[in-house]
Amino acid sequence: MCCSHGFISRIPTTPPPLVSRQPHFSIPSTVRLPIATRTAKSFRTKSAAAATAVKDGSGSVSETVMEDLSFYQLLGIPETVTSVEIKQAYKQLARKYHPDVSPPGRAEEYTQRFIRVQEAYETLSDPNRRAMYDRDMAMGIHFAFSSRNHLRNDEHMVKSEWRGQWRSQLSELRRRSMHKESG
Amino acid sequence: MIGGIENRILLVSLISRPGQMSQEQVYTVASDSDTTGDERSSAPFPEIAIGIDIGTSQCSLAVWNGSQVELIRNTRNQKLMKSYVTFRDESPVGGVSDQLSHEYEMLSGSSVFNMKRLIGRIDTDPIVSQASKTLPFLIQTLGIGVKPFIAALVNNMWRSTTPEEVLAIYLVELKALAEVGVKRPVRNVVLTVPAAFSRFQLTRISRACAMAGLHVVRLMPEPAAVALLYAQQQRQLSVHDSGSEKVALIFNMGAGYSDVAIIVTAGGVSQMKGLAGSTVGGEDLLQNTMHYLLPDMENLFPNKIKSMGILRVAAQDAIHKLSSQSRVQIDIDLGNGIKICKIIDLEEFEEANKEVFEKCASLVTRCLQDSKVNVEHIDDVILVGGCTNIPKVKNMVMGICKKNKIYPGINPLEAAVRGAALEGALAAGVNDPLGSLDLLTIQVNAHSIGIRANRDSFVPIIARNTTMPARREVVFTTAHDHQTEALIVVYEGDEEVVDKNYLLGYFKVVGIPLAPRGKPEINVCMDIDASNMLRVMVGVLMPGEQNPVVPPLEVRMPTADDGNGLSADVLNRSFGSTLDLVTLHNKMSR
Numbered sequence: 053m054c055c056s057h058g059f060i061s062r063i064p065t066t067p068p069p070l071v072s073r074q075p076h077f078s079i080p081s082t083v084r085l086p087i088a089t090r091t092a093k094s095f096r097t098k099s100a101a102a103a104t105a106v107k108d109g110s111g112s113v114s115e116t117v118m119e120d121l122s123f124y125q126l127l128g129i130p131e132t133v134t135s136v137e138i139k140q141a142y143k144q145l146a147r148k149y150h151p152d153v154s155p156p157g158r159a160e161e162y163t164q165r166f167i168r169v170q171e172a173y174e175t176l177s178d179p180n181r182r183a184m185y186d187r188d189m190a191m192g193i194h195f196a197f198s199s200r201n202h203l204r205n206d207e208h209m210v211k212s213e214w215r216g217q218w219r220s221q222l223s224e225l226r227r228r229s230m231h232k233e234s235g
Numbered sequence: 236m237i238g239g240i241e242n243r244i245l246l247v248s249l250i251s252r253p254g255q256m257s258q259e260q261v262y263t264v265a266s267d268s269d270t271t272g273d274e275r276s277s278a279p280f281p282e283i284a285i286g287i288d289i290g291t292s293q294c295s296l297a298v299w300n301g302s303q304v305e306l307i308r309n310t311r312n313q314k315l316m317k318s319y320v321t322f323r324d325e326s327p328v329g330g331v332s333d334q335l336s337h338e339y340e341m342l343s344g345s346s347v348f349n350m351k352r353l354i355g356r357i358d359t360d361p362i363v364s365q366a367s368k369t370l371p372f373l374i375q376t377l378g379i380g381v382k383p384f385i386a387a388l389v390n391n392m393w394r395s396t397t398p399e400e401v402l403a404i405y406l407v408e409l410k411a412l413a414e415v416g417v418k419r420p421v422r423n424v425v426l427t428v429p430a431a432f433s434r435f436q437l438t439r440i441s442r443a444c445a446m447a448g449l450h451v452v453r454l455m456p457e458p459a460a461v462a463l464l465y466a467q468q469q470r471q472l473s474v475h476d477s478g479s480e481k482v483a484l485i486f487n488m489g490a491g492y493s494d495v496a497i498i499v500t501a502g503g504v505s506q507m508k509g510l511a512g513s514t515v516g517g518e519d520l521l522q523n524t525m526h527y528l529l530p531d532m533e534n535l536f537p538n539k540i541k542s543m544g545i546l547r548v549a550a551q552d553a554i555h556k557l558s559s560q561s562r563v564q565i566d567i568d569l570g571n572g573i574k575i576c577k578i579i580d581l582e583e584f585e586e587a588n589k590e591v592f593e594k595c596a597s598l599v600t601r602c603l604q605d606s607k608v609n610v611e612h613i614d615d616v617i618l619v620g621g622c623t624n625i626p627k628v629k630n631m632v633m634g635i636c637k638k639n640k641i642y643p644g645i646n647p648l649e650a651a652v653r654g655a656a657l658e659g660a661l662a663a664g665v666n667d668p669l670g671s672l673d674l675l676t677i678q679v680n681a682h683s684i685g686i687r688a689n690r691d692s693f694v695p696i697i698a699r700n701t702t703m704p705a706r707r708e709v710v711f712t713t714a715h716d717h718q719t720e721a722l723i724v725v726y727e728g729d730e731e732v733v734d735k736n737y738l739l740g741y742f743k744v745v746g747i748p749l750a751p752r753g754k755p756e757i758n759v760c761m762d763i764d765a766s767n768m769l770r771v772m773v774g775v776l777m778p779g780e781q782n783p784v785v786p787p788l789e790v791r792m793p794t795a796d797d798g799n800g801l802s803a804d805v806l807n808r809s810f811g812s813t814l815d816l817v818t819l820h821n822k823m824s825r
Binding site: 151162163166174 | 504676704
């Protein structure tokens with residue numbers, strides 16, 4: 053870490069092992085991905101796979117789960133933490149990963165990290181959304197980074213959250229009944 | 236295109252974007268042989284950027300001097316310099332170096348000012364048409380959605396210019412002054428901008444800087460600059476107590492714009508909770524007061540410029556006096572037998588400007604609602620900008636915030652430029668041993684960004700007050716059966732009716748497979764990166780398939796240029812609703 057950025061970037065933190073688990077971050081920072089590749093990748097992993105997962109509740113769910121960390125893992129906190137602790141964890145990670153404190157040439161990488169941390173924080177710091185997220189996790193459907201964004205337009209949010217919830221319940225029921233029939 | 240400089244600028248294609256360093260060419264307005272940037276980019280330490288506050292009526296410069304922020308004074312020992320450029324036979328001069336013998340000189344037709352109100356606006360904009368009626372230089376509007384024609388009177392002849400050119404000329408003077416002040420060549424700058432500015436207007440500011448040989452390190456919303464200064468003060472006050480959070484509401488009202496921000500800060504880390512801006516400012520108060528003094532002013536004057544100038548100075552003077560006294564006597568001769576002899580009291584003034592004050596109040600209220608911060612939790616109310624000296628404005632903000640004491644530690648006229656200078660040092664990675672630069676601000680965007688869909692609706696993709704950097708996506712679908720192409724029209728703003736927002740650009744997505752309407756998934760993703768650059772990415776997916784059908788498109792915004800109002804009409808005429816999109820979840824709910 054570059055020390056010319058002062059205290060903020062020098063705060064010792066124990067971040068979750070983002071680099072090893074996230075395919076997006078393993079790219080050498082000096083090499084900029086060709087734009088089309090990056091875009092195609094994001095469409096496939098984030099929206100298509102997640103959308104498919106929500107729709108048919110099939111095998112792609114577990115694929116998505118395997119690929120992303122939970123919001124708790126992202127913030128490096130246990131699932132039992134209080135909202136004060138969530139805020140503290142977020143601020144510590146912001147000091148570390150906000151692109152404004154990134155070492156020269158690594159702004160893009162830091163941006164990606166920060167966006168994930170932000171998403172996790174926004175979800176977990178809102179009691180309703182955290183409860184929803186916890187329920188989803190308990191059911192094995194965990195919406196990682198960005199997968200819910202298209203449902204999050206403010207006026208549609210409540211309804212859509214509910215619909216997503218309802219749909220995942222439906223698919224869970226279907227999965228169980230299929231299980232029963234076959235078993 | 237109007238104006239020679241603009242033409243040449245387009246040829247060298249130097250639309251400078253914040254955050255993109257050093258590779259662009261330098262265009263200089265005045266002679267400026269010494270600054271090419273190359274020699275400095277190889278320097279071991281990044282250059283500390285100068286902070287510039289370009290106000291509608293006044294400008295100022297500041298720089299981090301190694302231990303604190305210092306304002307740079309001009310040769311007349313002024314920290315605040317009038318924002319205007321006078322065109323003459325020889326070369327134009329701006330308010331940095333020029334000495335006015337009297338205010339009327341600025342109102343003689345040869346000076347152009349209020350460029351910050353005019354820059355990046357089209358001739359259908361009410362701000363422009365209002366300005367064309369009351370400012371003492373030429374602003375010609377055709378009302379068709381293109382850039383207005385602006386000209387200054389030189390030897391009794393109208394000479395055309397542009398807001399960008401005027402600003403660039405002024406910036407060249409500021410640059411020269413800064414170089415004297417810091418005793419080195421200056422290239423990097425941090426500028427404060429109104430929160431109300433659209434992204435298109437931001438590109439105009441960057442362009443004016445490039446024309447002046449300056450590189451924009453950052454364009455900071457004015458309240459964000461003030462917030463930085465506040466965060467620094469709070470950090471110094473609570474070195475041993477980094478846990479306690481302070482919530483501040485910042486209200487800024489200058490001559491051209493008003494903005495509000497709500498910030499939560501602790502231990503040097505600040506989170507912006509809300510940011511809002513509006514084109515309402517002292518200029519509106521001035522024009523309303525002029526109208527009040529002479530309701531028929533637009534039709535009365537044969538020798539318009541001189542009479543307008545006299546009226547303007549009188550109204551300005553009255554507003555200033557009404558900040559400290561309850562009534563003011565006006566006694567002016569406008570020529571042609573028109574004399575105004577009137578006493579105007581505070582109540583009349585406030586009544587004449589009721590709408591302005593209401594707009595300010597609703598801006599503050601909206602920002603509070605957006606940020607979900609309860610007024611009871613506000614620790615400090617910070618008032619900046621010349622207009623916050625007006626009793627009504629002060630009382631309005633303090634009333635909404637239920638506070639009776641204004642935060643004392645901030646100079647209302649210097650806060651923005653000081654914050655910009657701090658940011659200039661932070662962006663250069665300067666490390667202060669005392670820790671006064673250990674600051675991080677997590678910012679939000681002031682306006683929603685989205686596309687036209689569901690006929691004429693604006694569908695936000697990145698909502699206002701989203702933390703930046705950000706990436707969001709919304710899935711759309713086709714509006715017609717067998718629709719193979721779709722038009723993506725990107726807007727910025729907060730109005731539901733799409734064309735009340737700013738058009739940022741447009742492009743067409745082709746190669747959508749033949750399918751019933753509602754089936755193809757058009758995924759529109761927007762991304763604002765660390766340097767506030769906006770990219771729009773669009774991919775077409777068919778349900779059940781993993782890969783986009785055609786290579787996704789990525790477009791940097793804004794792409795629209797000066798004729799943006801006109802092009803929205805043309806698009807509408809040419810394509811109607813044939814290339815429309817609708818939101819996918821709207822389809823599902825049917």
